[in-house]
Amino acid sequence: MKWFVxxxxxxxxxxxxxxxxxxxxxxxxxxxxxxxNLKITSLSKKSEPLSEAPAAVYVLTxxxxxxxxxxxxxxxxxxxxxxxxxxISATQWAISIRGFxxxxxxxxxxxxxxRSVYSPLYSGVLWEEKDVLMDDxxxxxxxxxxxxxxxxxxxxxxxxxxxxxxxxxxxxxxxKVGAGRVEKGIxxxxxxxxxxxxxxxxxxGKFTDREESPAAENDSDKGQLAMGGFRWDxxxxxxxxxxxxxxxxxxxxxxxxxxxxxxGRDGRGHNLLLNWKLKANPRQNHKLLFYxxxxxxxxxxxxxxxxxxxxxxxxxxxxxxxxVIGAGYRYLTDDVTGSDLFSVAPQKRSDEIINVFxxxxxxxxxxxxxxxxxxxxxxxxxxxxxxxxxxRLAKIWGDFMVWGAWSRAIRVPSRLEHDIVxxxxxxxxxxxxxxxxxxxxxxxxxxxxxxQTDLSLYYGEYEHLLSVEIPMLANNISGRNLGLELSSQVxxxxxxxxxxxxxxxxxxxxxxxxxxxTSTEANIEGRSPRHMAxxxxxxxxxxxxxxxxxxxxFDELAAExxxxxxxxxxxxxxxxxxxxxxxxxxxxxxxxKHREWSSPESQVEQEVMLMTSWSF
Numbered sequence: 001m002k003w004f005v006x007x008x009x010x011x012x013x014x015x016x017x018x019x020x021x022x023x024x025x026x027x028x029x030x031x032x033x034x035x036x037n038l039k040i041t042s043l044s045k046k047s048e049p050l051s052e053a054p055a056a057v058y059v060l061t062x063x064x065x066x067x068x069x070x071x072x073x074x075x076x077x078x079x080x081x082x083x084x085x086x087x088i089s090a091t092q093w094a095i096s097i098r099g100f101x102x103x104x105x106x107x108x109x110x111x112x113x114x115r116s117v118y119s120p121l122y123s124g125v126l127w128e129e130k131d132v133l134m135d136d137x138x139x140x141x142x143x144x145x146x147x148x149x150x151x152x153x154x155x156x157x158x159x160x161x162x163x164x165x166x167x168x169x170x171x172x173x174x175x176k177v178g179a180g181r182v183e184k185g186i187x188x189x190x191x192x193x194x195x196x197x198x199x200x201x202x203x204x205g206k207f208t209d210r211e212e213s214p215a216a217e218n219d220s221d222k223g224q225l226a227m228g229g230f231r232w233d234x235x236x237x238x239x240x241x242x243x244x245x246x247x248x249x250x251x252x253x254x255x256x257x258x259x260x261x262x263x264g265r266d267g268r269g270h271n272l273l274l275n276w277k278l279k280a281n282p283r284q285n286h287k288l289l290f291y292x293x294x295x296x297x298x299x300x301x302x303x304x305x306x307x308x309x310x311x312x313x314x315x316x317x318x319x320x321x322x323x324v325i326g327a328g329y330r331y332l333t334d335d336v337t338g339s340d341l342f343s344v345a346p347q348k349r350s351d352e353i354i355n356v357f358x359x360x361x362x363x364x365x366x367x368x369x370x371x372x373x374x375x376x377x378x379x380x381x382x383x384x385x386x387x388x389x390x391x392r393l394a395k396i397w398g399d400f401m402v403w404g405a406w407s408r409a410i411r412v413p414s415r416l417e418h419d420i421v422x423x424x425x426x427x428x429x430x431x432x433x434x435x436x437x438x439x440x441x442x443x444x445x446x447x448x449x450x451x452q453t454d455l456s457l458y459y460g461e462y463e464h465l466l467s468v469e470i471p472m473l474a475n476n477i478s479g480r481n482l483g484l485e486l487s488s489q490v491x492x493x494x495x496x497x498x499x500x501x502x503x504x505x506x507x508x509x510x511x512x513x514x515x516x517x518t519s520t521e522a523n524i525e526g527r528s529p530r531h532m533a534x535x536x537x538x539x540x541x542x543x544x545x546x547x548x549x550x551x552x553x554f555d556e557l558a559a560e561x562x563x564x565x566x567x568x569x570x571x572x573x574x575x576x577x578x579x580x581x582x583x584x585x586x587x588x589x590x591x592x593k594h595r596e597w598s599s600p601e602s603q604v605e606q607e608v609m610l611m612t613s614w615s616f
Contacts, residue, residue, distance in 0.1 A: 042141035042161040044359065044372070045150050045324050046285075046315050054370065054394035054403035056082070056144040056442055056456040056485055062165070065137055067538060067548045069571040069585035069611065071178070071186055071208065073162065074127050076134070079534055079550060081487045081501035082144045082158075086557070089221035089601035090182070090213040091253045093127040097144050097158030098458070099481055099507045099528035106411055107156035109147060113164055113245070115273055115291045118154055120332060121303050123414030129251050129267045129297075131225060133188055133204050135176065135613070138165040144485060145458060146438050148388035148409035149374045150324070152355055156409040156436050166243075167192050167233045168200035173616050180585075180609030185209045202231045214593060215600035223253035240278030240286075247271055269295040283317040301344075302337040322361045329354055334415065342422035344415060351381045370394045382418055383433045386410050399446045407438045417466060417473055428473040435463045453488040465509075465524075467517040477520055479509035499536040506530065526559025546573040560598040567591045579615045584608075
């Protein structure tokens with residue numbers, strides 16, 4: 001209660017006090033005008049203003065991320081409307097969009113600079129191993145709703161694309177260190193340098209040491225992660241922009257919730273990415289993306305996996321039509337060693353995914369009415385040929401836009417679902433893809449530079465969802481999904497910005513007649529909060545001081561037997577020197593030791609962390 005009163009008083013009265021001193025500074029990098037003019041790429045694979053994007057899109061800017069004091073991706077995703085974030089243990093997370101959350105949420109596609117980090121083995125994202133240097137993130141684009149037309153299978157309910165900064169955006173060295181009650185220690189190092197007038201290089205390293213959760217025993221969910229990498233940007237007017245970047249990481253985690261043997265987890269990996277962009281003329285753009293990704297995960301299963309991916313894209317404007325055409329090829333190999341409890345057969349497997357896509361944006365009525373038609377064809381070794389079409393319509397009246405969409409998306413069975421072998425359960429090698437049809441309508445309005453609101457309504461129908469028919473997996477669940485997402489921002493003063501996000505989600509699942517699955521239906525419905533809300537305040541107290549506060553409401557999860565909770569996060573920053581910054585961050589304030597999942601390790605406690613960063 002003391003934290004509640006303190007935060008409330010500071011949030012409500014501090015802006016008025018400083019406003020009397022006529023402190024006229026903008027909320028740098030977070031003003032409504034800058035945000036709505038921001039160019040995004042995750043919706044249509046082309047650069048377009050956020051204000052004209054005909055979808056439920058939300059962007060976390062670099063300033064948002066720095067202000068939050070977040071050191072890991074799940075922490076900052078808590079502040080995005082429609083994104084469900086639950087901590088399963090001290091190091092593991094359940095993250096989804098528009099329902100279907102679990103420790104391996106399988107209907108959300110996550111990318112880092114276009115490189116998919118979706119696990120083909122578990123059919124989800126292992127967030128504890130997919131980390132980035134948060135200070136190097138340019139923005140995080142979150143598209144709620146299907147993205148399969150351009151991004152392919154598994155982008156059923158949403159797409160999250162983490163986009164890092166170019167190496168030419170800064171020069172010099174940067175160090176950040178911090179320590180706290182839960183995050184025992186964090187160290188980040190970065191150096192950027194101009195090699196020539198057209199070449200820029202960045203190298204970085206990051207180490208984190210996280211304490212076990214309050215209810216854990218024998219260090220079962222504590223963890224350490226060390227990672228490093230580089231980025232090389234070449235900027236040339238004739239040859240275009242070429243980016244070469246790579247990362248290497250090693251994580252040691254406790255057994256936590258996911259490991260059946262509770263003997264811990266060891267993860268290692270490295271990747272290399274090449275991204276070439278060429279603007280041939282004002283009406284034509286080319287893009288070539290290649291990456292190689294190797295991962296090794298040692299837990300109750302040992303998974304060694306290589307992924308080779310190549311994509312080409314052409315953007316061509318022809319009259320009032322703008323085409324985005326592309327093709328891709330992905331080659332995957334794995335070696336999965338099982339245990340006495342379960343294994344996969346065959347142990348080694350190679351797969352290919354071939355895709356082509358086309359999307360056309362036709363403008364009418366002086367570029368104020370847009371009809372967007374597209375589809376992606378994809379062939380995979382699990383379910384064969386798949387089509388994912390979509391139709392979007394958008395109408396713009398000045399600062400006001402309405403849009404509507406119909407989209408179809410699919411999720412391909414994972415390696416485990418297809419090939420698992422155990423005494424109690426076997427995979428289904430005749431399984432079909434999960435399918436969804438989504439209907440969406442929305443509006444976006446910006447009143448000059450003071451107020452902006454974004455509203456979307458959706459209705460989704462699902463077929464052939466995964467069911468557990470002992471002793472085999474099947475596709476005997478169907479269902480509906482309906483909801484509302486609201487995000488509104490108001491710049492009350494030059495130095496004070498408020499955001500209000502609200503999400504309503506309702507899942508209605510149904511098991512086919514004759515099915516033996518008695519729990520999946522209830523688990524799907526009961527693992528999604530009916531209501532979520534965030535109230536966010538960005539306040540510049542002076543040119544040197546920032547106070548950013550976050551109030552979060554998360555509804556109960558019936559399937560996980562967790563209660564609803566309201567907590568507060570607080571970040572106080574002091575620019576004590578042009579090259580130095582001090583930040584005090586508090587999380588989960590006001591509701592000590594609430595659980596976010598059914599596991600005892602999901603119990604969180606109030607976190608306080610002090611960090612300092614220096615550039616030289």
